[in-house]
Amino acid sequence: MQPFLPRLFCLATGFCLTFLSAFSQSQSDVYSLRFSGFVRADAIFDSRQTVEAREGFLLFYPKKPVYDLNGKDINARPSFNQYAMTTRINATASGPDVLNAKVKAFIEGDFTGASNAENNSMRLRHGYISLQWAKTRLLAGQYWHPLDLPEMIPNVLSLNTGAPFHSFSRQPQIRVDFKAGKINLAVVAASQRDYVNNGPQGSTSVYLRNSVIPNLHGQIQYKSSALFAGAGLDYKKLTPRLVTDSLISARESLNCLSYTAFVSWNPGKASIKAQYVYGQALNDHLMMGGFGVSHTDPVTHKRIYNPLNYHSVWVNAQLHFGHWQPSLLAGYTGNNGSGEMLTGPVYARDVDIGYVYRVAPMITYVNGKFSLLAEVEYTAAAYGENDAYYKVINSRETGNLRIGMGAVYSF
Numbered sequence: 001m002q003p004f005l006p007r008l009f010c011l012a013t014g015f016c017l018t019f020l021s022a023f024s025q026s027q028s029d030v031y032s033l034r035f036s037g038f039v040r041a042d043a044i045f046d047s048r049q050t051v052e053a054r055e056g057f058l059l060f061y062p063k064k065p066v067y068d069l070n071g072k073d074i075n076a077r078p079s080f081n082q083y084a085m086t087t088r089i090n091a092t093a094s095g096p097d098v099l100n101a102k103v104k105a106f107i108e109g110d111f112t113g114a115s116n117a118e119n120n121s122m123r124l125r126h127g128y129i130s131l132q133w134a135k136t137r138l139l140a141g142q143y144w145h146p147l148d149l150p151e152m153i154p155n156v157l158s159l160n161t162g163a164p165f166h167s168f169s170r171q172p173q174i175r176v177d178f179k180a181g182k183i184n185l186a187v188v189a190a191s192q193r194d195y196v197n198n199g200p201q202g203s204t205s206v207y208l209r210n211s212v213i214p215n216l217h218g219q220i221q222y223k224s225s226a227l228f229a230g231a232g233l234d235y236k237k238l239t240p241r242l243v244t245d246s247l248i249s250a251r252e253s254l255n256c257l258s259y260t261a262f263v264s265w266n267p268g269k270a271s272i273k274a275q276y277v278y279g280q281a282l283n284d285h286l287m288m289g290g291f292g293v294s295h296t297d298p299v300t301h302k303r304i305y306n307p308l309n310y311h312s313v314w315v316n317a318q319l320h321f322g323h324w325q326p327s328l329l330a331g332y333t334g335n336n337g338s339g340e341m342l343t344g345p346v347y348a349r350d351v352d353i354g355y356v357y358r359v360a361p362m363i364t365y366v367n368g369k370f371s372l373l374a375e376v377e378y379t380a381a382a383y384g385e386n387d388a389y390y391k392v393i394n395s396r397e398t399g400n401l402r403i404g405m406g407a408v409y410s411f
Contacts, residue, residue, distance in 0.1 A: 038408050
């Protein structure tokens with residue numbers, strides 16, 4: 001009997017392996033999991049100190065002059081740094097249809113962390129579930145805010161992707177898209193997580209959470225083989241405080257409206273993108289803006305708030321010559337002040353700046369999955385004084401020249 005046992009074991013093992021292989025093959029026909037991403041290394045040089053995040057890689061604009069006792073500008077000092085923390089990995093999973101819809105789950109992370117203190121730590125960029133029917137898509141999870149359209153992301157080296165002119169914000173959301181021919185209608189209800197507004201309690205999502213109403217956005221898009229264009233309207237209600245300085249319950253809130261128009265034309269070996277945003281309290285998008293107090297009750301200390309208004313526009317053009325891809329970004333954002341006089345605290349990003357502009361030519365060499373990038377970026381900010389409506393007067397430009405280089409290998 002002993003020789004029979006090894007043969008029986010071999011037969012049983014072979015049957016199990018054959019069954020598992022067949023089962024695995026059948027499952028692979030239904031389920032799939034794909035990984036991709038890239039490894040990236042960057043180095044930057046700035047001609048002066050800057051307002052930044054992520055140890056300087058996410059640049060906003062130059063710091064304003066601050067003079068020592070001898071009249072020397074303290075911030076007129078260059079800096080240099082290197083990074084690999086934008087290295088990224090993502091996974092896409094799909095499976096059997098759910099409710100007659102194609103289902104997909106997507107997760108993406110990099111190593112820029114949630115703040116400067118967490119640089120080189122893994123953080124969630126995107127994480128969502130998508131259900132796709134014939135004409136309708138339902139998305140739930142963390143994804144680009146609808147002011148950040150993937151088709152409209154500028155081609156730049158910097159981590160800011162064009163901020164503060166171009167919106168930069170990923171938020172937890174529920175999104176519904178309805179497509180009819182070349183027209184797509186999108187409706188979004190979003191919350192806040194990593195990108196939040198500033199207020200009496202600092203930078204936190206509590207101002208939107210306590211408003212109960214999510215950030216609402218509606219958008220219409222047109223898309224053909226060479227043209228992508230559209231417009232959107234964004235509504236956000238913020239509740240700065242629940243109690244006054246006199247410990248009296250308060251129902252203080254403000255309504256913020258923003259709108260955008262955008263167009264992208266890509267006929268083949270050339271492309272051009274442009275977007276305009278008129279925004280209220282969009283500092284949760286790494287843009288300029290915020291809000292301030294226009295009236296305070298002398299007895300209860302209850303407040304009335306008004307948003308600051310900013311307009312932003314940017315243009316990005318790119319050409320393709322074999323392995324070489326030259327491109328240029330030009331952007332401008334301006335402070336249009338408040339609709340009412342502001343008499344109390346103001347919660348905003350650098351309200352003493354009248355305008356910011358940037359010109360950034362870049363050259364990219366692409367060879368398969370390997371790329372080399374070199375960019376020269378000049379950004380100027382006009383610092384001045386605020387009038388009663390928080391428009392900026394007596395402004396004077398301060399500029400920074402950034403030189404950046406990067407290497408990317410995708411997989």
